[in-house]
Amino acid sequence: MSLEDILALLVSGVTMGAVYAMVAVSLNIAFKPTNVFNLAQGEFVMLGAMFAWGLMTGWSLPWLAGTALVLVAAGALGLLEERLAVAPLLANARHHHGWIISTLAFSIVVLHTSDRVYGTDPQAVPPVPGASLDMVQIGALTFSTQQVAVIVLAALSIAAVEWFYRSTLVGKAVLAVAEDRDGARLNGISPLTLTMGSFAVAAAYSAFTGVIAAPLVLASTSIGMMLLVKGFMALAIGGVGNNWGALAGGMLVGCVESLSSVSATPGYRQVLLLAVVLALLLVRPHGLAGARLTREV
Amino acid sequence: MSRPEPILAVDGLAVGYGVVPIVRDVALAVGRGEAVALLGANGAGKSTLLKAISGLLKPSAGRIRLAGKDIQGLAAETLVGRGLSHVAEGRRIFRKESVADNIQLGMYRLGLGRAEMARRRDEAFTLFPALREKAPAAAGTLSGGQQQMLAIAQALVRRPSVLMLDEPSLGLAPILVDEVFRVLGDIRAQGVSVLLVEQVVEQTLGFVDFAYVLANGRIAAAGTPAELGRTDVVRQAYLGRAPADLEGAA
Ligand SMILES: Nc1ncnc2c1ncn2[C@@H]1O[C@H](COP(=O)(O)OP(=O)(O)OP(=O)(O)O)[C@@H](O)[C@H]1O
Numbered sequence: 248m249s250l251e252d253i254l255a256l257l258v259s260g261v262t263m264g265a266v267y268a269m270v271a272v273s274l275n276i277a278f279k280p281t282n283v284f285n286l287a288q289g290e291f292v293m294l295g296a297m298f299a300w301g302l303m304t305g306w307s308l309p310w311l312a313g314t315a316l317v318l319v320a321a322g323a324l325g326l327l328e329e330r331l332a333v334a335p336l337l338a339n340a341r342h343h344h345g346w347i348i349s350t351l352a353f354s355i356v357v358l359h360t361s362d363r364v365y366g367t368d369p370q371a372v373p374p375v376p377g378a379s380l381d382m383v384q385i386g387a388l389t390f391s392t393q394q395v396a397v398i399v400l401a402a403l404s405i406a407a408v409e410w411f412y413r414s415t416l417v418g419k420a421v422l423a424v425a426e427d428r429d430g431a432r433l434n435g436i437s438p439l440t441l442t443m444g445s446f447a448v449a450a451a452y453s454a455f456t457g458v459i460a461a462p463l464v465l466a467s468t469s470i471g472m473m474l475l476v477k478g479f480m481a482l483a484i485g486g487v488g489n490n491w492g493a494l495a496g497g498m499l500v501g502c503v504e505s506l507s508s509v510s511a512t513p514g515y516r517q518v519l520l521l522a523v524v525l526a527l528l529l530v531r532p533h534g535l536a537g538a539r540l541t542r543e544v
Numbered sequence: 545m546s547r548p549e550p551i552l553a554v555d556g557l558a559v560g561y562g563v564v565p566i567v568r569d570v571a572l573a574v575g576r577g578e579a580v581a582l583l584g585a586n587g588a589g590k591s592t593l594l595k596a597i598s599g600l601l602k603p604s605a606g607r608i609r610l611a612g613k614d615i616q617g618l619a620a621e622t623l624v625g626r627g628l629s630h631v632a633e634g635r636r637i638f639r640k641e642s643v644a645d646n647i648q649l650g651m652y653r654l655g656l657g658r659a660e661m662a663r664r665r666d667e668a669f670t671l672f673p674a675l676r677e678k679a680p681a682a683a684g685t686l687s688g689g690q691q692q693m694l695a696i697a698q699a700l701v702r703r704p705s706v707l708m709l710d711e712p713s714l715g716l717a718p719i720l721v722d723e724v725f726r727v728l729g730d731i732r733a734q735g736v737s738v739l740l741v742e743q744v745v746e747q748t749l750g751f752v753d754f755a756y757v758l759a760n761g762r763i764a765a766a767g768t769p770a771e772l773g774r775t776d777v778v779r780q781a782y783l784g785r786a787p788a789d790l791e792g793a794a
């Protein structure tokens with residue numbers, strides 16, 4: 248195998264890793280004020296991809312307008328999910344883990360509805376403006392500008408999310424709710440409002456992930472579950488709540504997956520990936536950054 | 545001695561965590577500009593009562609009025625915007641956030657501009673100079689006394705009309721307890737009405753205009769510090785005697 252081949256695999260691994268990282272970040276966003284993992288997050292990526300196909304390919308909307316509509320629609324659905332599947336459970340202290348069933352149920356409804364509406368064939372979605380799927384070669388490195396766009400947008404969006412939590416009053420309020428819900432309420436911070444907002448933003452962020460990933464993976468209703476699982480792997484490796492850790496974790500998952508395609512048959516690739524993740528978590532149970540996050544009192 | 549017109553009035557209040565009320569049939573009032581104490585043994589229901597007033601718990605019966613308007617059943621985060629602030633038990637600050645951010649979060653509800661928030665933060669730093677030095681530090685790294693001051697500062701920057709404090713001196717060295725009372729004196733001098741839950745009875749009675757004694761979830765006695773001092777009622781309440789024994793004094 249040539250250096251060119253290995254580099255090409257790494258580029259595609261890093262690109263898919265950026266996508267997995269974005270799924271992990273969306274899980275973090277919804278988790279922060281609620282301690283709930285929204286298991287429908289993968290289906291929101293799928294919806295983003297399918298909506299983008301419908302709006303940009305079907306209705307021929309320009310990319311920016313199409314993307315704006317996708318984000319609004321997905322945000323509204325995220326809000327709907329929070330109202331239907333999460334809020335009633337959070338309001339009742341005795342239903343601590345009911346969200347596992349309710350968010351999974353919501354994701355199944357989304358998946359089956361999408362199958363009905365869009366069919367199960369994979370569809371093409373246009374690349375980000377200015378980028379293309381054509382391969383560019385620089386030395387031994389082959390890549391498409393769409394791949395570069397995905398990596399850059401993942402990093403930029405994670406930087407934006409981190410900036411929001413660190414530098415805005417609303418972001419700090421979300422962290423305050425995460426730390427002490429009643430204490431936040433006594434300071435006039437409404438956990439209810441911030442929870443609704445976080446679910447809407449997380450859903451829109453996932454959908455954006457779908458819009459930019461779709462040109463590479465093709466839009467298909469079946470991609471949600473796989474992305475959710477990879478997103479969780481990135482999350483476990485990066486550490487729950489750690490968005491830059493998620494980026495590192497996602498890229499690791501993407502690269503292991505991509506490189507294993509050389510020798511392993513498709514069936515074994517997932518097994519190999521899982522083995523690597525498990526081995527890593529055995530050594531570092533709290534993820535790569537785990538050492539720094541040990542027990543806070 | 546007549547008391548000022550009430551800014552906070554509680555009537556026939558019942559509240560608990562499940563079906564059985566912990567606090568029953570409670571009536572109390574805080575007059576405009578008054579400092580009022582709520583005394584009682586551990587487990588009497590003092591914190592539960594404050595949580596019902598501030599909206600963290602929904603009362604099962606009774607009426608609560610703030611400046612003449614009914615507020616029972618309103619959410620805690622709403623009441624903060626109406627001028628009622630509750631500094632909860634146990635120095636409940638956001639330990640992972642910086643001291644400056646904690647103070648800023650205290651103003652979350654008010655929708656103030658940057659400049660006004662900075663001005664109020666500086667005012668708080670003037671009242672609590674130790675916090676100024678620690679502004680960028682995580683609040684969890686402050687000493688116990690500093691954490692209590694931060695919790696009070698977080699409420700004060702909202703300029704509340706009624707401030708409820710739940711055992712602000714708990715676990716502090718005597719010199720810091722004096723410091724807490726000095727600050728409470730300042731707050732009261734600014735015209736803020738204060739409802740103070742405390743266990744340091746002597747100092748509290750020396751500070752307030754009026755006091756209620758809670759025993760087993762009911763008001764067992766009420767009066768000015770002088771009136772309460774003439775009886776044994778406060779001491780008995782802390783020894784955990786049944787309210788029936790105390791009724792004569794109420
Ligand atoms: N979250 C809760 N769930 C159920 N019961 C509670 C809860 N908090 C307090 N209680 C019960 O309510 C009663 C009154 O508690 P509360 O905290 O109001 O007393 P307190 O007067 O503030 O005591 P202390 O002086 O120790 O703070 C106690 O019997 C306590 O066990």
Ligand SMILES: [Mg+2]
Pocket residue numbers: 590591592633710
């Ligand atoms: Mg208490």
